[in-house]
Amino acid sequence: MNGLHYVGSESGRRYEIEQSRWIGDGGELLDLCEFAKPLNREALTDRPKTMWRYQEVLPPLNAGPVSLGEGLTPLVPVSIDRPRLLAKVDYLMPTLSFKDRGAVMLAAVARALGAERLVADSSGNAGAAIAAYAARAGIRCEIFVPGATSRKKVAQIEAHGARVIIAGTREDAGAAARRAAVDGIFYASHVYNPFFFQGTKTYVFEIWEQLGGRLPDVLVLPVGNGTLVLGVHLGCQELLRFGLVDRIPRIVAVQAEACSPLTQAFQQRWPEAKPVRNLGTRAEGIAIAAPPRHKQILKAVRSMEGQIVAVPDEALEESQRALSQSGLYVEITSAVNYAVLRVHAHLFHESDVVVIPLCGAGLKSA
Numbered sequence: 001m002n003g004l005h006y007v008g009s010e011s012g013r014r015y016e017i018e019q020s021r022w023i024g025d026g027g028e029l030l031d032l033c034e035f036a037k038p039l040n041r042e043a044l045t046d047r048p049k050t051m052w053r054y055q056e057v058l059p060p061l062n063a064g065p066v067s068l069g070e071g072l073t074p075l076v077p078v079s080i081d082r083p084r085l086l087a088k089v090d091y092l093m094p095t096l097s098f099k100d101r102g103a104v105m106l107a108a109v110a111r112a113l114g115a116e117r118l119v120a121d122s123s124g125n126a127g128a129a130i131a132a133y134a135a136r137a138g139i140r141c142e143i144f145v146p147g148a149t150s151r152k153k154v155a156q157i158e159a160h161g162a163r164v165i166i167a168g169t170r171e172d173a174g175a176a177a178r179r180a181a182v183d184g185i186f187y188a189s190h191v192y193n194p195f196f197f198q199g200t201k202t203y204v205f206e207i208w209e210q211l212g213g214r215l216p217d218v219l220v221l222p223v224g225n226g227t228l229v230l231g232v233h234l235g236c237q238e239l240l241r242f243g244l245v246d247r248i249p250r251i252v253a254v255q256a257e258a259c260s261p262l263t264q265a266f267q268q269r270w271p272e273a274k275p276v277r278n279l280g281t282r283a284e285g286i287a288i289a290a291p292p293r294h295k296q297i298l299k300a301v302r303s304m305e306g307q308i309v310a311v312p313d314e315a316l317e318e319s320q321r322a323l324s325q326s327g328l329y330v331e332i333t334s335a336v337n338y339a340v341l342r343v344h345a346h347l348f349h350e351s352d353v354v355v356i357p358l359c360g361a362g363l364k365s366a
C-alpha cells in the first residue's frame, strides 16, 4: 500500500498491509516502516490549519475525504497567573477528544483497503472517534466497550450509527473485538494498529510549531495504552532526526493509582509490566490493566529520560474543578494531567515551561 509496510516489533520482519493483518506471526506487535521525509518550518505557512499540515511526516494516504478538519488545537496558559504552564486543548477535536488524531488515520487506511466493516474496542473516546470517522468513510462499525463506560460516550458512539456491544471489563471488550475481527472485517484498533501513532504524533509537531519551533521543558502525558506517549516518542525522534530541535522534553507520564501497571514496572525497573487488577478509578480513559504495548511504552519513556508516576483518585475532582474555574472543562480522566503537578510537585521546577494535554471534554463524563 503506497510503498508502506508493517514491521514486526520483535523480528524486524516485513508484513504487507492487508485488511486482516493486525498482529504479526507468533503474536508480535506491528510497527510501521519508516517513511517520513524532512520537514521545514517555512514550508508550513500556507498549509491547511489542521494536523495534515505536516504532510512530509504523515503516511501517504488519501485522507481528505474522511477528514473532519482535526488538529491544530489551541495551546493556552492554564491560568492568567501561570504563563509557563500551558494546556493543549485537545478536547476541541471533532469528537471532543485527542483520539481523532489517530482515528482519522485508521478510517483512511480502512478505506484504502476497501473495508466495508470494522470493529474496535475502547473505554469510550477511541470508540467515539472511530465511529465518527467510520461513518464519514461509509464503513459499517461495531464498537466493544466495557460496562463501566460513561453513558454519554455510548450515546455519542451510537449517534454515529455504530453498534455498541457492552462487554464486561476493558480486557473483555478487547477480547470480544478480536474474536469479531474475522476475515473481511478490519480491526480498527488504536492499540494494535500502528497507523494510530502516526496520527497522535502530530500532537508534538503542533506544540513545536506553536512554540515557535521549540519544545517545552516538560510534557505531561496520560498513559493507559500509551497511544499519546508512543506518538509523542515518534514525533520527538523525527524532530530530532530532521534537525528541528536539539533536545527533547522531559516526559512525565501519568496513571491512575488504582490501575497503574506501568508505574509499578517503571519504579521497579522491570523491562515489562505485569498485568494488574483494576481496583476502581474514575479515570476510565486510562484504566488499562494490561496494556499490550507495555514494553514499548517503558522503553520509550526511559529513552526520553522520563518518569511514570501515579495519582490517587482523591486528587481528581479538585483538579477538574481548578481547571473549570480557569475556563477549561475536562472529563475526569483528564484531571490526572493537572493533579500530577501537585501530587508530584518535585518533578517540576519553577522555571520550567510545561505542557499538559486536555484530552477529553467535560461533557463526556459529567
Ligand SMILES: *Cc1c(COP(=O)(O)O)cnc(C)c1O
Residues within 6 Å of the ligand: 097, 099, 125, 126, 222, 223, 224, 225, 226, 227, 228, 229, 285, 286, 288, 331, 333, 334, 359, 360
Ligand atoms: C485515551 C485517553 C487517554 C489515554 O490514552 P492511552 O492511549 O490509553 O494512553 C487519556 N485521556 C483520555 C481522555 C483518553 O480518552
